[in-house]
Amino acid sequence: MPADDAPKTAAREGGLTYASAGVDIAAGDRFAHSLGALMRRTHGPRVIPNPGGFAGLLRLDYNEQLFRHNYKDPVLVACTDGVGTKIKLATDLAKFDTIGIDLVAMSVNDLIVQGAEPLMFLDYVAVHAVEQHVLGPILAGVAKGCEIAKCALIGGETAEMNDLYKPGEFDLAGFAVGVVELSRATDTTRVEPGDVVLGLASSGVHSNGYSLVRRIIEHAGIDLLSIDPELDPDRTVGEVLLEPTRVYVQPIVRTLRAYKVKKVITGMAHITGGGLAGNLERALHPRVDAVLNRDAWDVPPVFRYLQKHGGVDAAEMDKVFNMGIGYCLIVRPTFAASVARRLTRFGETVHTLGTITKGSGAVRMK
Amino acid sequence: MPADDAPKTAAREGGLTYASAGVDIAAGDRFAHSLGALMRRTHGPRVIPNPGGFAGLLRLDYNEQLFRHNYKDPVLVACTDGVGTKIKLATDLAKFDTIGIDLVAMSVNDLIVQGAEPLMFLDYVAVHAVEQHVLGPILAGVAKGCEIAKCALIGGETAEMNDLYKPGEFDLAGFAVGVVELSRATDTTRVEPGDVVLGLASSGVHSNGYSLVRRIIEHAGIDLLSIDPELDPDRTVGEVLLEPTRVYVQPIVRTLRAYKVKKVITGMAHITGGGLAGNLERALHPRVDAVLNRDAWDVPPVFRYLQKHGGVDAAEMDKVFNMGIGYCLIVRPTFAASVARRLTRFGETVHTLGTITKGSGAVRMK
Numbered sequence: 250m251p252a253d254d255a256p257k258t259a260a261r262e263g264g265l266t267y268a269s270a271g272v273d274i275a276a277g278d279r280f281a282h283s284l285g286a287l288m289r290r291t292h293g294p295r296v297i298p299n300p301g302g303f304a305g306l307l308r309l310d311y312n313e314q315l316f317r318h319n320y321k322d323p324v325l326v327a328c329t330d331g332v333g334t335k336i337k338l339a340t341d342l343a344k345f346d347t348i349g350i351d352l353v354a355m356s357v358n359d360l361i362v363q364g365a366e367p368l369m370f371l372d373y374v375a376v377h378a379v380e381q382h383v384l385g386p387i388l389a390g391v392a393k394g395c396e397i398a399k400c401a402l403i404g405g406e407t408a409e410m411n412d413l414y415k416p417g418e419f420d421l422a423g424f425a426v427g428v429v430e431l432s433r434a435t436d437t438t439r440v441e442p443g444d445v446v447l448g449l450a451s452s453g454v455h456s457n458g459y460s461l462v463r464r465i466i467e468h469a470g471i472d473l474l475s476i477d478p479e480l481d482p483d484r485t486v487g488e489v490l491l492e493p494t495r496v497y498v499q500p501i502v503r504t505l506r507a508y509k510v511k512k513v514i515t516g517m518a519h520i521t522g523g524g525l526a527g528n529l530e531r532a533l534h535p536r537v538d539a540v541l542n543r544d545a546w547d548v549p550p551v552f553r554y555l556q557k558h559g560g561v562d563a564a565e566m567d568k569v570f571n572m573g574i575g576y577c578l579i580v581r582p583t584f585a586a587s588v589a590r591r592l593t594r595f596g597e598t599v600h601t602l603g604t605i606t607k608g609s610g611a612v613r614m615k
Numbered sequence: 616m617p618a619d620d621a622p623k624t625a626a627r628e629g630g631l632t633y634a635s636a637g638v639d640i641a642a643g644d645r646f647a648h649s650l651g652a653l654m655r656r657t658h659g660p661r662v663i664p665n666p667g668g669f670a671g672l673l674r675l676d677y678n679e680q681l682f683r684h685n686y687k688d689p690v691l692v693a694c695t696d697g698v699g700t701k702i703k704l705a706t707d708l709a710k711f712d713t714i715g716i717d718l719v720a721m722s723v724n725d726l727i728v729q730g731a732e733p734l735m736f737l738d739y740v741a742v743h744a745v746e747q748h749v750l751g752p753i754l755a756g757v758a759k760g761c762e763i764a765k766c767a768l769i770g771g772e773t774a775e776m777n778d779l780y781k782p783g784e785f786d787l788a789g790f791a792v793g794v795v796e797l798s799r800a801t802d803t804t805r806v807e808p809g810d811v812v813l814g815l816a817s818s819g820v821h822s823n824g825y826s827l828v829r830r831i832i833e834h835a836g837i838d839l840l841s842i843d844p845e846l847d848p849d850r851t852v853g854e855v856l857l858e859p860t861r862v863y864v865q866p867i868v869r870t871l872r873a874y875k876v877k878k879v880i881t882g883m884a885h886i887t888g889g890g891l892a893g894n895l896e897r898a899l900h901p902r903v904d905a906v907l908n909r910d911a912w913d914v915p916p917v918f919r920y921l922q923k924h925g926g927v928d929a930a931e932m933d934k935v936f937n938m939g940i941g942y943c944l945i946v947r948p949t950f951a952a953s954v955a956r957r958l959t960r961f962g963e964t965v966h967t968l969g970t971i972t973k974g975s976g977a978v979r980m981k
Contacts, residue, residue, distance in 0.1 A: 265830055265925040297690060297800075303725040303885070303897075308797060309675075309689045324663060325673045325691075329737040329790055331774045359669040371695040373739065373788035406788070408697045412826065413786060420779060422739035422772070424695055424790035431674060434663075460778065464631055519669070531668065559631040 276379045291395040291402040305403025322431040326365035330355035334459040347493040349390025351456045354494035356425035357398045358519040364435045365427035367400035373422040377414040398498040437534045439515040444605040445585035450598035451575030453492035457522040458569040465559035480554045500595035516579035520571040526612035538608025546600040642745045657761040657768040671769025688797040692731035696721035700825040713859040715756025717822045720860035722791035723764045724885040730801045731793035733766035739788040743780040764864040803900045805881040810971040811951035816964035817941030819858035823888040824935040831925035846920045863942045866961035882945035886937040892978035904974025912966040915939045
């Protein structure tokens with residue numbers, strides 16, 4: 250119920266009610282209930298049903314297999330992230346079925362950087378009012394993202410706040426928990442000169458830089474529903490810009506498992522706000538540099554399109570966008586080719602970006 | 616930088632930049648950095664430092680003590696919650712130092728209902744712009760809440776979205792993870808006729824029903840900065856309404872530990888939206904009722920004040936607010952007095968609310 254209706258309702262009923270304050274508890278409950286099936290799709294045997302409860306339960310040591318065979322000193326890894334103003338683009342286009350994939354991707358891609366395997370995910374959705382046609386697709390996207398990442402969607406919160414969010418507006422936050430064996434957790438000190446930097450192709454803009462994306466679109470007066478062959482001959486500008494963030498979990502987790510004894514992967518980076526250099530830097534220690542070759546990959550059309558229409562300079566593009574590389578691995582040189590082959594087999598597009606040299610913790614592009 | 620400045624900046628620099636789109640990455644980074652000390656205050660030896668990383672790491676089996684002595688079949692429990700439109704009240708009063716305690720309380724109080732011990736917490740803060748004088752107190756409150764709950768603040772996200780949030784507005788979401796031994800997790804089927812229902816006093820309105828609270832204040836034309844002796848002779852109306860949510864973690868966790876062999880606590884409930892009946896119901900199975908005595912506790916002045924000024928009817932009040940009881944325990948009758956004494960010693964105000972009878976899963980007030 251819109252907040253504007255409230256005083257009328259209150260007057261009719263002789264006193265204020267929660268519904269007159271714009272909050273429909275029953276609609277919220279019905280919606281929460283409808284999520285059950287979506288969530289169960291993502292549940293393995295580790296998840297303990299908790300009907301009516303507000304908490305998600307995941308049995309860590311299912312059948313005592315987990316620790317006996319894999320974990321001696323388990324470390325929980327947790328991340329949280331949102332999808333920034335990509336939300337506004339989804340709202341403008343009234344297309345809500347993929348933003349939930351972005352939400353999951355942003356957190357789980359951060360999680361695997363630590364060497365962790367995602368276990369569970371929770372979402373926070375804040376809305377003006379509970380509208381099934383908006384929330385349904387959003388949460389279906391979240392469930393889809395969890396299926397891709399093979400983690401359990403075990404909880405969430407739908408907050409109805411009609412005086413903080415305008416009609417049709419919403420915000421999303423995601424939260425992921427994973428586990429990694431302490432001795433296999435990513436450790437920047439293991440990176441050595443000679444290691445090779447591999448880059449995995451992004452699926453598009455992912456979920457960073459959308460304040461600038463939207464400013465460019467507005468500035469250039471671009472119709473999101475138009476098709477520009479320069480960008481993509483088959484999809485509208487809006488569709489290209491809403492392409493969901495690639496979830497790198499399964500290829501990375503499976504590759505880490507394959508090399509877990511030799512530990513040939515010495516560092517990883519999820520390329521988000523700050524760009525390739527800003528994020529890969531976090532994987533380095535102060536005595537090494539990463540020297541990357543700009544020609545190692547082609548910058549996808551979407552970034553050239555945004556740069557051109559916004560008149561954005563190259564350095565700014567590099568700082569804000571992933572420019573085509575969504576995830577990086579630093580790999581011992583003798584294993585670089587085999588890791589690249591494996592990732593390719595798992596569906597990734599792999600580029601050899603450069604190498605690690607002695608240095609001072611910087612990423613240098615040449 | 617306000618979004619309005621953006622076109623001017625863009626024109627001056629000849630192209631669009633991320634800063635011209637209203638996002639100040641450097642200010643965000645500086646703020647993130649300043650959080651380090653706050654977060655470290657909440658860290659025990661289990662937390663693994665991860666400077667520059669986007670993920671929080673917590674060693675589950677620190678020194679192999681946890682599992683050897685306490686956990687054979689650990690279950691991870693995770694919750695997420697926000698603080699609803701209590702945020703708007705904090706904004707109206709420009710008082711930001713306690714809303715973070717509310718945020719932690721909402722999630723960790725849900726977590727302990729499952730019998731779990733909170734381990735770690737993460738926050739998501741979405742703002743129009745990074746403003747230290749607002750974010751600083753908010754995050755200090757989050758850290759304070761984590762200290763009270765004895766859980767580690769191991770991560771968070773500050774999202775700057777100037778086109779989703781108006782200047783001065785923000786939203787908060789919290790995520791908590793805990794652990795419980797499977798055999799000691801709360802199990803509604805253990806509730807039996809004869810069990811006693813204990814209620815712990817709330818500290819005030821907690822974090823539910825604020826859309827209605829604010830509607831009442833507006834409707835009655837109440838000045839939040841005024842003092843009404845009927846409500847509280849020493850604090851302004853705003854201060855009373857912003858009183859942070861009580862964190863029940865330590866008293867409950869310590870009580871559960873004291874009775875962990877006998878398992879005399881058969882159910883618990885955190886009283887949030889839906890009120891005492893709506894939440895206590897979740898702790899029951901379909902063959903028992905909880906019969907509560909309305910005279911077992913005095914409804915605090917703040918609820919009588921809100922009811923009077925909003926002309927809200929009693930049933931609606933019961934459905935929306937905690938009415939003075941923030942947390943319930945269902946306890947074996949022979950242990951009710953000793954559990955109550957223990958909780959009192961831990962600082963709680965305990966009321967014997969009623970008993971469990973044969974029934975159909977309902978909460979009945981008499």
